[in-house]
Amino acid sequence: MSNRFPEPDVDARAGRLETTGYAALHVLLFVPVVVTFVLVVVSAVLVAVWVGIALLLLFVPLMRALVQAHRWMSGRILGAPTTAPYAPLPGGLLANLRTQAADPMTWRDLLWMLWAMTFGFVVSLLSLVLFLGVVTLPIWWYGVGPLMRARASVDRALLTVGRTERLEQRVEALTRSRAVVVDHSAAELRRIERDLHDGPQARLAAVSLSLGLADDLFDTDPEAARRLLNDARGTSSTALGELRDVVRGIHPPVLADRGLAGAVAALAIDMAVPVELALDVPDRLPAPVESAVYFTVAECLANTAKHSAADQSWVSLTHADGVLRGEVGDDGRGGADPRRGSGLPGIAARLAAFDGTLTVSSPAGGPTVVSWEVPCASSSPKTMPS
Template identity: 80%
Template sequence: MSTRPEAVVDSAVDARAGRWAATGFAVLHVLLFVPVVLTFVLVTVSAVLVVVWLGVILLAGVLPAMRGLVGIHRWIASRLLGAPLPAPYRPLPGGLLRDLNTRATDPLTWREILWMLWAMTFGFAVSLLALVLLLGVVTWPIWWYGVGPLMRARAVVDRAILTIGRTERLEQRVQALTESRAVVVDHSAAELRRIERDLHDGPQARLAAVSLSLGLADDLFETDPDAARRLINEARTTSSSALGELRDVVRGIHPPVLADRGLGGAVAALAIDMPVPVDLDLELPERLPAPVESAVYFTVAESLANTAKHAGAGQVAIRLHHADGLLRGEVRDDGRGGANPRSGTGLQGIAARLAAFDGTMSVSSPVGGPTVVSWEVPCASSSPKTTPS
């Protein structure tokens, strides 16, 4: 069943705030005028005082408060326009100074400072005019017909300043894809080198030993049958070891349990091998796209491996939920914390795997715990094809 364009337009219009709601938002704008002015003054003074370190401390508190205040106005504008206004802030790396540097250099922070100048002057005048039109007996009819367009006009300016445009979003997307592609290419090359090294040092060496033992046994069959038999037994043992190492290499490329049982079953198998209790919360479709399943499987495996080696945890929880075309996952442990994803290659590697599918990963690990590795990957469910009997 298709949807008529007229119906889409009508629903968008209905989602916008009515005249009374628009007037209420105008009142809220006026009430927030003083906090906006104070925040602007504090940001300006803090920036000036950065040279004496006092400004650093002030900015560390003022910038988050500014984001919260601007977030209220961003919500008001979204209600007036009947559409969400995203806030594409740069992700915070963690740590007081690093977070402060990220906020200070974020282009959206500078947009918010520019927006406060607008909100303290023309924006405030627009909201105040909406209230004046309501209170005037002669201007009341103008308010009745004009408050909605007037407040939406202010919301359009708010949206233009507080969000990035389509061109900027595309530029950010291209930049992110370029960076993730470079990381994925490097990671893939490293994986190929690892596989080559594993095959050369393990199965290849053992198979060469098997060939040598069988050749010697062939030479000894006539003169020393017992020695030939011992060499054959050694070759059998060596071939079994080579087969096991080959299985380990294959499992590192694409685990058989993942192909047989899907992501949920493969994660459950990982949980069984953990030395501590694992709480599973899995809400998954029958199957997901195979590349996504593989990336998420290795994400869980790497997170559990880090927990077992470094966390000293007594309990682990794994959560995987798929809804609305988005797979959300989380591995949480109650260990000692203090994990740093930049200190090793494991978490960086799985972040690169997820980035290849437009996925994101974050790590929260304060000293003392808990450690939480969470991720989101856009993907649709994929059920295996069935053939009629």
């Protein structure tokens, strides 16, 4: 069991009286658990006649609230946190209901309710009876802890996922993110090919043609040849600038020259909105991670400039315990939605390739905060940008 769940903190375990209080809460919540279980099951049956959908929209959140209360109590009794590993909800009543119905944790909640209505209820009731009985008080003194911890262990086993399930979820998430990254990389290659074909390649072809014509005209019309050479020089300069733009889109030179902190500071200088920087990262991090985080900051700052109407923005980067954490925020109007083509899904996919995560908080009226975590090691000391 120790391989599946966090090690309990013995000092953080609830004491005898607190544990008995949780047993009393279990008993008091017995009727609500039974009623909620029956209502959810009946509503699921009534889905065939549509009225069940409306009932499930009401009772599934009620079931999760009750289950969460017991999940919290089991964590307090055991002295170890018990998380709620529900699938994230996409938004929208029907979409949320479909996600909840397909979520294995919803079915585990129902299984737990069966346990809580039977053997779990007996354990809690027994602990309470031992406390209330004068003769049984010594038994309560020594027995309430093991009894309630046994019940809490079963609660935790049913209401959260173990190490095997977490690994399975991790593999599934990495498989999805790899597929997204592969698609993103293929799209990037097509974009680079298109940019090279439509820009530098066409201009270099024009330079070659101009040089050929100039070579033919040197003897007969030197002035025309000179004009063609001047045109070729201008065209080659333009082609060189376009090549630099393409290279900058692949790996910015400033990132290679100054590292992540310096490159982010350069981005902030170009912003019309004042940007407050808090950068505490090593001189050098793995190049792919630096590139992914740089483009993450660049995309977030671009969104701030285009959409937020903000007066102030901030960027923070920290590296500790092998994890690079970052945040970009602004005091603008808020309402940023990653599903509306803001570029955030692309950078989330880029970070996912490194087992990173990205979260967005943007309530109406602001502020907007985009934060992420990327596991990575460093081989150089931390410095602040000059």
